Amino acid sequence: MAYSEKVIDHYENPRNVGKMDAQDASVGTGMVGAPACGDVMRLQIKVSEEGVIEDAKFKTYGCGSAIASSSLVTEWVKGMTLDQAAELKNSEIAEELALPPVKIHCSVLAEDAIKAAITDYKDKQK
């Protein structure tokens, strides 16, 4: 199966790969996994006091589409408010990367990851 140019670009030059301190109160961590393909994805956001995402990092063990989906999400959410980021839809990711139907679940995983990171951050503020 051929990957789109955008997937290859993110796969070869992934943006924002890395790790933040999960204990930091301003950091939200989302960990998700897809059993069927054994993919594991960690997506982290650093949130300002105004509720704006200042930075995002990810690490994904999985196929090119999973890596590209998470890489793209970290690019997109920087500068967004938490509410805006929570609105992100997997269909937007899939469309941007031109994912074929069999790889749509990779974009779902990335959407789940950003949602999990936001939830983790909000839980920490309580």
Place this chain on the structure above:
Amino acid sequence: MIDIKQNYFELLALPVSFQVDGALLSARYRELQKVLHPDRFAHLSERERRLSEQYTAFLNEAQTTLKSPLKRAQYLLYLQGLDTLSETSVIMESAFLMRQMMLREELEEAGSAVDPESALGSLSEEVSAELRGQRQQFEAQYIASEFESAAGTVRKMQFLEKLVLEIEALEDELLD
């Protein structure tokens, strides 16, 4: 001769269980293979030959499924009405996922270690031990009819099986 409405265990005349006698499975598989051998159908009509091909495909699928502990576990749950094969995104314990992340990081590092073969060897042992633990867990849950929990264990087995394959692939690469 072959009833494709039978489940795989019935087809191969084995008890419906996570424990499968591998030798018995192979023996039953070979017996049925002989019955279905294409030479025996050469003189028959095209329709019957096509049927024999379908039967063979069904038999092969049954054998592959029952031979692999993971596929067998998934099939047992499927017979209980739980489909763990086509699910894509599910909630997993974050401690388990973090452990998976760590093991994958170790695999990445093993490739560039001073002695990659021994680093891979010890990682492989670690992962195999965890996989064995999950299989035992699955069996206990299955026997106790705790199918939802057993499905959770199957998901963990899927991550570990994938990792085993990746370790093997890297080992092969190092040998070349």
